Amino acid sequence: MEIFELFISLIFVNNIILIQNLGICPYVGCSREKGVAFGMGSAVIFVVVMATICTWFAQRHILNPLGLGYLQTLVFILIIASLVQFVEMFLKKLLPPLYESLGIFLPLITTNCAVMGTAILVQRENLDLGTGILYAFATSAGFLFALLLMAGVRERLETLRVPKAMAGTPISLVMGGIMALSFMAFKGMAQ
């Protein structure tokens, strides 16, 4: 039951893009088509979960015992950057079909603040490893969900006549705002 609540909370009530405003760049950049949005979203799920596991161990077993908590930012970004690079090489060698579909999104993920944001949030909320992994998975599932919704709307938008100055990024931000407004209706369903 608690797990169900965690998922509802992170996908709908505290959606990472629409309510917490993390990971806006891919939200605007990779939501032209549903295929691209799905690829980006699944790559993010994969990396966020991996990154959360690695940073959890680094924080609990290296930084905390040594009293180096203030180096969190520096250590996390280096872990994430090397992790992404490593995952890319690993997939290329061992799982070429998966690499074909996710590969082009991987380099884009290092500077996606959703990844680092989730890793830091898991530490700030002081979750244990199991809950941390679920938290990371639910958060990135929310990311995929918002990206897919946005792609659906934007595919429709292609056929409409938008004022020239508003076309492209401005109108998609305004639409994101309207979507966020509707997501606010979920408030109260969970913490």
Next chain:
Amino acid sequence: MSFYKEFTKGLWNELPPFRLLLGLCPVLAVTKSAQNGLGMGVAVLFVLLLSNIIVSLVRDIIPKKVRIACFVTISATLVVAVELLMQAYTYPLYQQLGIFVPLIVVNCIILGRAEAFAAKNPVYLAVADGLGMGIGFTLSLTFLGSLREIIGAGTFFGVPVFGEYYQPFTMMIEAPGAFICLGCILGFMNYLNRIQSRRKGLAAHKNPTVCGSTCAQCGGCSKANLS
């Protein structure tokens, strides 16, 4: 003369969040009030200026292949310094900004300027670029923050502006207001741009960034990051 040119380009022609679309996440998330926007802007200004100076100083020593890793380490170190300084001197603001202080390190504006400008230019130009971009970023954040605070809470830097009968439009200081405000500002900037270029008889102004397109189009400016 070129010092002046590099300084002023960040203030209007290449205004970071509104023209280059660099680093949108903090722009949307922390501008709940003018004060938060200003605080975040100053933190970014500090990191950007110092990282530009350091990158420009070591640009001839760093091997080309590992330069991005070096830039990331430099900016992450500076962000840690900012975190500690903010905890020491402006703790309430640090709490308000939350995880967006450590997230300065993944803000593409820092890496973007290091890669596109500081790594190719002498120190005094890098200082001009960092100052100009940083001040432009701070002003934009403060502007967006004040706009949202005035409409959404009826105050400006905490001081009521509308009198006591004003019913605050709370949506504007929540997440949706951020998207809608930023979208409208971007639309307005595009409109000004179009008028300007029509008057000059030129094609529409292109946004110059690291990878040749806007940050939002490539989804994170990080194509240059790992190559």
